[in-house]
Amino acid sequence: MKKILTLHGVNLNMFGKRDPKQYGTVTLQEIDTRLQALGQQLGAAVECFQTNSEAAMCERIHAAFTEGKDAVLINAGAWTHYSYAIRDALDILTCPIVEVHMSNIHAREEFRHHSVFADIVRGQICGFGADSYLLGLRAALSALPE
Template sequence: MTDLPTVFVLSGPNLNLLGTREPEIYGHDTLDDIHARLADQAAKLGLVVDCRQSNHEGVLIDWLHEAHHAGAKAVLLNAGGYTHTSIALHDAIKSIKVPVIEVHLSDPMTREPFRHTSYIGRAAAAHFAGHGADSYTLALDAAARL
């Protein structure tokens, strides 16, 4: 057990396929690669990351509630396709006290029009998108400054 502040890193549907899923859009880094870099960076920032991935909306909501009850410093959330569809995730973010930072590898605003709406973004404290895997590290830097 550690006394260091915890940042939850929650990844949604299909992000378990990073590295092989449309690498021209999402890059060649796997989610495990990203999590390893975040753990290293967190240690340098005096933080701990708790990294999780689920393809299920309700599980992501449960984890947001858990972050709240655990007193997490922040949540980095890449909700994947749920970004553009989930009012339930939006409501979960609005109902917790933990700041949520929206993260995307690609920039949804430069992609298909249906990706231009972000229900997550309407509730998030900050947004990092379009920087590939660095979107996560930029978001973690921001979380450390909260």
């Protein structure tokens, strides 16, 4: 069974309460449940982790390297646009990384158009609400050797 880590960044614990126009009303727990159910269907164990601490996020990424995760999904929230610490931690990983966002970051404020992770991730999926995560899981699994 493939081991997938899903990382949720700053403020994403507020999904379902925060800005429903951009993020809908789905909660983070519902997203995690959907990811784990799809993972099970596809033969993958999906672990989910959320933090509002940049240091904790870097430490979890370091642990993913040590644990030998097969792939990582990340929605770092606002950290996507400026956290070189998280970028450097992700760059340690040797597995595929898929960046996901519920909203279309390219159709929002100018500062959201740039991802400091873009040059090290396998790809980005954005703008499909909670389905961005499910599409990201499928993409990550398809990037793995058979």
